[in-house]
Amino acid sequence: MEKRQDIALGLLFAAFGIAAAWMATGYTGASGNYPMVLGLLLALLGGAVTVRAVRATRNEVRALVDAPAQMIIAAVIATIYVALVVPLGFYTASFLLMLALPAALGFRQAVYALIVALVFMALIYLVFSVLLEKPLPREALLSLFGSGA
Known part of the structure; x- marks a missing residue:
């Protein structure tokens, strides 16, 4: 069961990546380079997930999310980040x-962070x-100090 899901997810990411790269070819000048590279990268990673799933010998059920509390914390912080x-x-x-x-998320080594x-x-x-x-x-901080960048 998990193997099929990984194959489907990998193919879905590969398709999205190829579609994004294809759409980026229509952009004028160099403006399509960045989205094209990201699309190709997504396609490559999706292909890697698919190949890994196809080659996998085990097909065990696994939890969708190992740590739901950390996932929720990360989603809330990401939402705050976008708002800021x-x-x-x-x-x-x-x-x-x-x-x-x-x-x-529990990392307590402030210097390394x-x-x-x-x-x-x-x-x-x-x-x-x-x-x-x-x-x-x-940058709000720069405008407060008058440099305006």
Whole structure:
């Protein structure tokens, strides 16, 4: 039973990925590169799930969610994050997410969480602001200090 579900889910993700990549070919200029790469990545991962399920020798029933409380906590924090992106700015909200989510899920090593959050933010800045040159929601903290970025 689980094997069929994994195969169906993998094929569904692969189909969505291929559809997204195909739709991105219609975008003008370089604007389709990012969605195309994401679509192809989704298709690749969906294909990997399908292949793994087909090759699996065991077909055991497993729980849909191992830790429902943590799933609900993560969904609530993700919803708060989405609500905070516009008023606080993408970088500020993302940094707070990277600190709040591990703490809410039980990770208690604050120094490591801070280091991961800082590295994550540096990577996000490099990808979106430097590499892709994509405008992101205005940072509330910067506008408070008058720099306006």
